[in-house]
Structures are given as structure tokens and as C-alpha cells.
Amino acid sequence: MYDRKKLAGIATHRKMWHDETLAPSLGKSPPRLERFSTVSDEEIDLLYTPDPLSNFEYEEDLGYPGQYPYTRGVQPTMYRGRLWTMRQFAGFGSAEDTNSRFKFLLEQGQTGLSTAFHFPTLMGYDSDSPRARGEVGMCGVAIDSLKDMEILFDGIPLDKVTTSMTINGPAAMVFAMYLAVAEKQGVPFHKVGGTIQNDILKEYIAQHSWIFPPEPSMRIITDILAYCADNVPRWNTISISGYHIREAGSTAVQELAFTIADGIAYVQAGIDAGIPVDKFAPRLSYFFNAHMDFFEEIAKYRAARRMWARIMRERFHAKDENSWKLRFHTQTAGCTLTAQQPINNVVRVALQALAGVLGGTQSLHTNSMDETLALPTEQAVTVALRTQQIIAEESGVANTIDPLGGSFFLEQLTNGMEEKAMEYIRKIDEMGGMVAAIKQGYPQREVADAAFHFQRLVDAGKKRIVGLNAYQSQEETPIPLLKIDDRVEKQQVARTREVRRKRDVRKARACLAALKEGSITPNVNLMPLLVDAAREYVTLGEMCDTLRETMGVYTDPAMF
């Protein structure tokens, strides 16, 4: 796109500027740092000029919003048509507690729901399991059976509001309960929209809420892909998530590379299961982190869109344009928040949210300032939501599409990000794909190394964090924290036991027997069996225990 002669001239002038103008001034104002680098420790140049972009072609590398390769956005109008969905992640205590938080957030102008489940649910245990002691309702909402799910969405019409559910190991079971609630509300499955995270590969790499080993987990996922293609066409079947990989300490490039490599594994699994690619690929979505390094993050989202478009078209030969589009949710980086001077977190979140918006996200969660200490209070989550609303309504950044497109710096960062991520993907392909790479512990080790390296940089003061290793203050800033009532555990245990007592025991048992049989029979889709079980108030723990028997469990390789 650039005139080569002019680029050569620019390179010559840049050299002259460097020698004649810059060099003499370096004595007077030497660089603040020995080395300038992004938060991922990628070196940053002093100045970005057009000359390194000699192969950059506008139409091929950027194109137009809503057109291949979607670098500038997946929608032709982007935020001029509709703002991103404001989707705060919420869940704590009982289903009643979380239902009232959902309603509060909707009243404050939030436009979509996002559910945080407590750890026992994430790991497939009921609240009365001995494994759940001390954890019930602490870090999310306790959902054991359809009863809890009915309460969670009481008064929330599932044909009007879309819900994202952060659930992976037991994604199919929780999704079955959600569908059963929709049915009770009289909403047909084809009108139900939302997302289950359902990204088990990321669990093995980073988040670590798994149940079954990789192969049976992948079977459950392809069952969901096939079931939704036929029955729940508006459902986003997998939210392929880099968020947790980044929170576990990866660099931006690793987040991008491992997430896209996970996506490749799911698409391949779907194809191998005999589902035509264009039947399920349009319903895959992504979920990225918004970390502290503003430009690196924006470049990451732009590179992700371009990479996915190229991979879907060239590698998987998808024909439907919707299969090429990488749609994504963004969450600001929880791991960047400090317990020191917590009010500063509001500023961090605002910058991260702005990066997500300038990167073209479809949906956004902004963290609350108190989240290094506890789950957010109503006041803190309101400020977090208002941050999005201020960016949307006041800052003007949503008025044009990809306003930073064409910046020499940003385009070079984007190109570099894509190159380095593709290098990782090549390595993973050579290992035999992501499942094989995970079994070798490859992504896990890469992330752990990066986490350790970053911590060392912080401890050495080479990466400065305000309040933590710079501008410390002795003054305590007490902020109010949300406390989870101890009674939640007792009440939840009692409710789950009552559900088991009151249901039709024979029907529940028959559902579990059918599930067991289905799980050992090839080519049986487990989803209809799980929906049947959910309808009969079979609990999450019972469904998962049944499948644990036939599918086995995954255990932590405990590497560090």
C-alpha cells in the first residue's frame, strides 16, 4: 500500500533523524529505562514509522469492518449500530441472592447477564457433598438442581435476555437445566440465546475446574455442538477463553496463541464428529482478557480476528462468512488489581475497558475495585458498570470504527502479535494438536514460566505497579466488602436434600440409568438425556457422578 521509493526515503530520513536530532539530545535526556517493553515484556521501539510496513496491504491486512479478514471489526456498523453488550459477571450465595443482583444490574442499565457459579458447581459436586464444605456460595452461586436454576432466573424472561454462563466441566448439565427453565417459562429452544463457556481445554491449561479427562470431555463438547446446531441455533456453544490463561500469568501472545489453538482443536473435533463446519462454527465465540498494556491489548484483539478469519477460511475451508468472524467477550484483568490503594483499581479498569472497546469487543465485563479482596459489593459493581457507560456515552470512542487503524505502532504490534502467535500454533500442530500438547504439559509450562518471569520483574522493580512497588502509602484505604452469610451453606444443603425427597424418585433413577447407558454407547448424543434428567430434578452432582463412573476423572499433574 505504500510507495516503496517513499518508504526507502523515510528509512533514510529516520536514520538521519536518529543520528542528527535524537543522538545529540540523548545526553541531556537519557531514556528513563534501560529497556522499554510491554507488560508481556515485548520490546518496544523508540518510534514507529511506516517503513517497516513495506508488505502491509490495506485490503488484505485490514479491509473493511464486517468484511474478511475483519481486522477492523466483525460488524459493518460496529458501535454506531449497537453498543457492545454490558455483561457484568455476577453470582454469590444462594440463587435468591444472585437473582436479586441480576435484577439490580438490569435496573442499572446492564444489557446481558453473566453467571458465576461457586466452585462445587464448577467441579460437578452438589452443595451437600463433603467436597463442598466451606465453599458453598462463596465464590459464585450454588446451583445443584433445576430448582436452583428456576429461582436464579425467576422473573427474567429467557427469550429477551441472553445469559452467559461460566461453566466448563459440567457445562452440558448446567445448560440442560437452563433449557429446562426456558421450557417452564414457555420459551421454545430456538428462541433461547446465550453462551456457555464450555471450554475444557483452557481448564487443563489454566483455570483448573475440570471433571473428566480430555477425550470424554471433547465428546461432550461435540455432542453440544451437534445438539445446538439442530435445536438451539441461537446458542453460543463454546466461548473459547484466553481470559483465564492470561490470569494464570501468560503473556498477551500466549493468550492469543493458546486460545486460537484451542479453537482449532474444537473445530477439528466437530469436523471429526461429522458435523459440517458451517453448521457449528458461526456459534463459536471467544473471550479475551483486557490487561494493562493498552496498545498491546488492542493489537491482540485485532490480530485475533484476522488470524481466526484466515484459519477458518484457509485451514478449515469454511464457506459461510459467519464462520470466519471472531466475536468476543472481554473482561478486564482481575490479576492487575491491587489490594493496596484499591480505589486506584477504578482507573485501571477504565483503561482496560477502553482497550477492549477500541479492540472491537462484542461484550464487556468490567471488574469492580474490591475484587482483590472479595466479591463485589453493589456499590463497587455499579461504579464498574458506570465505567462502561461513561466510555460508551461520553468519551466519543464509539463514534467511529477502529479509530486507531493505520497507526504505525498499532499495525506493527498487530502484525508481530499474529506472527508470534502463529509460531506457537505451528509448534502445537507439530505436537499433534492442543490435546496432545496439554498432555505433554507444554502450554501449562509456558504459562508458568511467564508468570514467574513477570513476578520477578515486579519484585525487581522493573515493572512498576502503583501502590504495590511504586508510590506506596502507609495509609489504609478501607473499603466495604461483601460477606457471604454462613447460613447459605446450611440452607442450600437443606434445599438440595428436599429436592431429592420430593421428586419422582423412579423417574430420576431411570434418567440416570439412561445417561449411564448413553455414555458408554457410541454415537449417542448425551444432551437430550441430560435435558430429561434436568426436568426430573436430577442434581448436578448425580449427573456428574454417573459420568465419572463411565468416563473417569482428570487429576492435576501438579507441575510447578
Place this chain on the structure above:
Amino acid sequence: MATAKGKGATEATPKKAARKVRILVGKPGLDGHDRGAKIIARALRDAGVEVIYTGLHQTPEMIVSAAAQEDVDGIGLSILSGAHNYLFPRIMQLLREKKMGDVVLFGGGIIPDDDIPKLMKKGVDRVFTPGTAIQEIVDYVNERIQPRK
């Protein structure tokens, strides 16, 4: 369970020389956030401590039984799930029942300041809050924890 010996731990040591400090780094409960635990495990190993890392999703019983088998001098727990008020005291109770009350129990994670004095009253030796430098924890282990007789 992964055992990593500190530098030189495999070399022949004179019989009477004190053995290295042995620390079990544990992740009790169901939460999978192990970034902190792994960083601490590596840092302690690099500092010459013998580290036993339990891996994830351990019950208090599993942790105490591993601590007994490995004859550790200290247990460091990382808890981010909010279940610390149950898990720390339960592990302390099991240690006492097994006559291992002299094993130093410490930990960190997302633990509100208000809860720290209560945990210390129940026998937890030290609680590190988010943002603690790794070196501070390494120094604490070096100064506070000796190989048990």
C-alpha cells in the same frame, strides 16, 4: 504430587548435618487458581528449600496426610475461594489430632484483613495478603521454619 529437591539436595550429605527445610505447598478446596502457589513453590525451591506441591483440589485430610508422609516442617496454603475460614482451622485441627501441632502453618490468597487475626488465633502462623513480594515469603520461611528434630 511433585517433589522437587532444592539445590544440592541429592548430593551425599554427612550423617549428622541437618536436613533441608521441607515445605508442603498446598491448594486446599476446589478453586483452581494456582498461579500464586506455583510461584511460591518455585521461589522456595530456588532458595534451596525442599518443596512438595500437592497439586489442586485437595481436601484437608489429603493435605495433612501428605504432610505426615513427607514429614514436612511447614505447610503453606494458597486459598482464593473464600473458604479460608473453614479450611485453615480444619487443617490445624487435623494437625493437632495427628500430633503434628509443631508443623508451621502459613498461607495467603484472597483473605480479607478482618479474618487474619481470627485465623492466627486458631493457630495459623502467618497470613500473606495479595501483593506480597516473593522474597518476603522466602525470607519468612528461612527465618521462621527450621527442620524438625
